[in-house]
Amino acid sequence: MKILLSGNEAIAQGALAAGCDFYAGYPITPQNELIAYMAKHMGAGTKRSPGPSRIFVQAESELAAISMVYGAAAAGARAMTSSSSPGISLMQEGISYLAGARLPAVIVNIMRGGPGLGNIAPSQADYFQATRGGGHGDYHLIVLAPASVQEAYDLTQTAFDLADKYRIPVMILGDGILGQMMEPMQLSVQKIKTAPVKKWALTGCRGRKPNIIKSFFMREGGLEQANLKLQQSYESIKQAQIRFEGLFLSDAEIVVVAYGTMARIAKGAINRLRGAGKKIGLLRPIGLWPFPQKPFQSKARRLKYLVVEMSYGQMLEDVRLAVEGRHPVEFLGRSGGGVPSEEEIIGRLQRML
Amino acid sequence: MIQRIIIGGSGGQGVMLLGKVIAQSAMLEGKQVTWFPAYGAEVRGGTSHCMVTIADSGIGSPYITAADTLIILNQPSLGKFKKLIKANGLLILNSSLAEAGRQTKIKVLQFPFTGIALKLGNLKVANMIALGVLVAAQKTVKVNNILKVFKSMAGAENPKLLEINRRALEEGLQLNHG
Incomplete structure (x- = not known):
């Protein structure tokens, strides 16, 4: 029940x-x-x-x-x-x-x-x-x-x-x-x-x-x-003790990285773009320390990351350390009460595609 | 299917409870649902609101930036939330305490919920009359599930309280049919 x-x-x-x-x-x-x-x-x-x-x-x-x-x-x-x-x-x-x-x-x-x-x-x-x-x-x-x-x-x-x-x-x-x-x-x-x-x-x-x-x-x-x-x-x-959730990672051209509430808002945005045929994936760290580094070691040639946070870029640093410069990493964040919306995330992803 | 509902009123009008009844009923129907309250320094007499999202599959943001439906029980809440309603959305309004003004892009169902509640003998059930209107208009949840939720709520162990809420719901269902 x-x-x-x-x-x-x-x-x-x-x-x-x-x-x-x-x-x-x-x-x-x-x-x-x-x-x-x-x-x-x-x-x-x-x-x-x-x-x-x-x-x-x-x-x-x-x-x-x-x-x-x-x-x-x-x-x-x-x-x-x-x-x-x-x-x-x-x-x-x-x-x-x-x-x-x-x-x-x-x-x-x-x-x-x-x-x-x-x-x-x-x-x-x-x-x-x-x-x-x-x-x-x-x-x-x-x-x-x-x-x-x-x-x-x-x-x-x-x-x-x-x-x-x-x-x-x-x-x-x-x-x-x-x-x-x-x-x-x-x-x-x-x-x-x-x-x-x-x-x-x-x-x-x-x-x-x-x-x-x-x-x-x-x-x-x-x-x-x-x-x-x-x-x-x-x-x-x-x-x-590495914990993360991956969604649509196998064919993704852009992977959104977000955790907690921000990840579910991102998931809403990703599902809408997937519906329109856009190849977006989600990587959601569930454990933040230790940080899941391995899933970022992709050899894909065309791959970009978008980190979304309710901050001005903190987990962003862990993502950059894990990506080690192999792929571009972009950031979308708001703080002080601002919560990036599905629409803001979609807008940013469309500019990145 | 996804339905996003914002419920606004003044503290004490049962805005949070109304949202919880909808959320619990949707849960009984096996749907995904989120209920998200205003959690600032809301006080009796001030504005208060909650956001309810119901969907067949996973819900992203529990925070609503574009609502399918607004249930508004007082004027200040209308001012606060009318900009968040989608084109062709539905506004359910308590005309005892608020005026819709001219609305061209949305559908408005307005009834004097507070006045009707007073006639029923309990000012506090205006919220459940509004729920009746919502359910009649949009079949958001099933009436028998709402009744189950009424029964499960602690306060409703009191048969009189259960009865007045049931009557208020019934009143709301009738309003929209009439």
């Missing part, structure tokens, strides 16, 4: 299905439905939401929320927080610490306009912040970018699994449209997953050697060693 949910609610529902047992957050538009849904459903077995007792905290600030997530993750919980752009900026210190301490957590950013307090309109201008680390130090998050309510639900469950598997913070990167939009989705009736046993977690050390969780390594060479371990982990993630 399908139900009608917003993207924000679907992410929350996905977290519940994945066995998230600790949530801390601070309200901010356009992701408030997420924290509200968690507030309603995280509590112990109500009629509407039977299940184990879970902890929900509306924190006093974003810094507090991410620090609580750090603590819960260290204690072995499946921990999560969510916010929107300015709130995620406030969390960067904690996110860097999570990465340094190799703690699994899920962080949701439903992006709004920036810089600064910006506005509440949909945006994709936090791509650099999400994929380059965001805070200080040599680290990465796994970044997943759903394009539909169903995918938001599914990928949130994936995010918890990946976080535990690699001991890494995973970010779900959406935008205001994805968060607010309602769509039918399938609520797969599955048993609530429980987190795997975490031998490294701080669970009390009676009868065993104490575990230590830290991101502070003063001994000479200690930090380099820890960082090399991180790099090894990133390498295995790059090998195994």
